[in-house]
């Protein structure tokens with residue numbers, strides 16, 4: 001299938017960057033904005049001042065707040081926060097075009113159910129051909145045309161190939177994968193681990209501690225990926241190690257910077273009250289704990305992050321508990 005029309009749902013930083021990718025690749029590009037006045041503002045100013053200030057949006061990107069109109073496309077890229085996917089699917093269902101691809105570009109797990117995003121889409125939007133786009137990709141770097149590689153995953157190989165062709169251009173390079181579950185789990189859990197890394201950096205626990213967290217975090221994500229039917233090779237790829245390293249090493253990450261502020265002693269409520277950007281790891285932390293427990297997967301770092309974020313536990317107590325766990329073989 002030739003993909004000419006690409007619509008992006010959500011005009012946050014990532015949705016806006018994805019619209020730039022599609023337009024630069026020569027696609028007929030529509031960016032769906034929930035609020036009509038914001039669509040008018042962005043259209044008039046040709047920039048998204050709230051989420052990607054200073055980045056010019058070409059005329060080739062059409063802004064709309066009319067969902068049925070936005071759904072007139074061969075590929076529909078979902079770029080709102082993960083917790084809103086179910087609501088989007090329900091709103092889109094009556095208007096969903098026959099064979100359109102749904103590309104999940106959010107990174108998270110549903111808090112109530114512990115479901116992955118493709119599982120929500122399969123139940124709420126059964127006619128959609130579901131794929132996911134994930135990997136190390138700060139929106140601002142993509143918007144500035146800095147070199148970026150991502151994974152596009154789906155079980156329909158021909159569709160994955162079509163999406164790669166439709167979105168690749170210049171410095172933006174997608175790789176294909178058939179491991180939808182692996183790519184999704186890796187992309188969601190890295191946000192929780194980035195909060196953990198931010199906390200240890202904010203508390204001054206040092207680079208050794210962060211490297212240990214990244215490595216042991218990778219071990220626990222691997223267990224969850226395998227339990228969800230994904231493959232361990234995916235963890236060595238862009239959506240796995242690539243995104244984990246990026247997000248756990250840069251204060252440009254909203255998740256890592258939120259963790260840093262927590263590590264410096266601020267409360268979650270204070271931090272969230274001063275931000276308008278999403279840090280998906282906050283909701284994913286409890287979702288991943290629910291999911292891991294239901295599958296009998298041990299995830300001590302995610303459990304610790306969840307207790308600090310949502311149950312009032314202290315960082316020093318959680319670090320002490322992690323360090324005093326029984327000694328074991330690294331590959332167990």
Ligand SMILES: NC(=O)c1ccc[n+]([C@@H]2O[C@H](COP(=O)([O-])OP(=O)(O)OC[C@H]3O[C@@H](n4cnc5c(N)ncnc54)[C@H](O)[C@@H]3O)[C@@H](O)[C@H]2O)c1
Nearest residue numbers: 010011012013014015079080081084106107138139277278
């Ligand atoms: N920013 C990045 O660099 C980046 C890169 C890759 C993936 N992502 C993922 O993309 C998703 C969106 O992140 P972002 O960075 O664009 O967010 P953002 O913080 O820049 O923007 C917030 C977005 O949430 C939307 N929103 C707020 N309340 C909503 C509601 N009630 N219903 C529906 N939408 C609502 C806003 O319209 C806006 O699109 C997240 O899952 C994130 O993990 C972000």
Ligand SMILES: O=P(O)(O)OC[C@H](O)CO
Nearest residue numbers: 135136137138253254255
């Ligand atoms: O800013 P973050 O922490 O949401 O990370 C953004 C992207 O997921 C990085 O790949």
